[in-house]
Amino acid sequence: MFETYTIMDQLADLARELDRAFVTGWGSPRTYPALNVAETADTIEVRALVPGVKKEDLEVTFEDGTLRLRGKRALELPAGAVWLRRESAGAEFERTVRLGTPVDGDSVKAAFADGVLTLSFRKSEAAKPRLISIN
Amino acid sequence: MFGLKKNDAATATVERANDTLPRVSPAVDVLENESGYVLYAEMPGATKDTVTVTVERDELSIEGRAEFAAGGEAVHTEFGPVVYHRRFRLGRELDGAGASAAVEQGILTLTIPRTAESRPRRIDVT
DSSP, rough: OOEEHHHHHHHHHHHHHHHHHHHTTTTOOOGGOOOOEEOOOSEEEEEEEOTTOOOGGGEEEETTTTEEEEEEEEOOTTTEEEEEESSSSEEEEEEEEESSSSSEEEEEEEEEEEEEOOOOOOEEESOOOOOOOOO | OOOOHHHHHHHHHHHHHHHSSEEEOEEEEEEEEEEEEEEEEEEETTTTTEEEEEETEEHHHEEEEEEEOSSEEEEOOOOOOEEEEEEEETTTBBBBOOOEEEEEEEEEEEEEEEEEGSSSSOOOOO
């Protein structure tokens, strides 16, 4: 049929399952999608891995310094087909992340490509690093 | 004998670069329909240019590379650059040479038809 090829691949499968269990607690969507946060002097950038999620199925809100990502991955099974294997993460997800640095909520720029959502915020003026001159 | 030709050197560099990245096994969903199998592999960050699919005899191998260029200094990190890699063995009923692949929204979709002999056939009763 259609099986995993080597013992190494089977170990990799197991490792992935364990990773998922460790990160998500067996299927809890709390830490899905995976997020990275990076900053420059002027910006905070949040990236989320949302493979297969369509733009219209993704809702992004930002309120009181908290970013919320909600969405679903609709995997449709065409009529007459059957699933042989399901490994992808849960269909619906919601994750919130509090940005530690004050940002200008209106400044957010969103980009969505290759299953990666990138949100770029401008830090509010008060949060930017400043050079203080010593008199 | 041991010298590398220019092309080999370029290939070797790419392979070395791939080797330095962690290799992860992508999650896959597989469905079966009348015409064959469809495999969906989650490879966020991978593109048409970084994904390769090879079929050799009954072995199907998928590989994809995701770089995730940094958007500044990392504050919180849950993922990083990876090489997705996974291999499968194709059953005799599948025609690996007839497979087609597409990458969209971080999902590699691989359509593998059945061999002509294994397709369902209607047999007329006379």
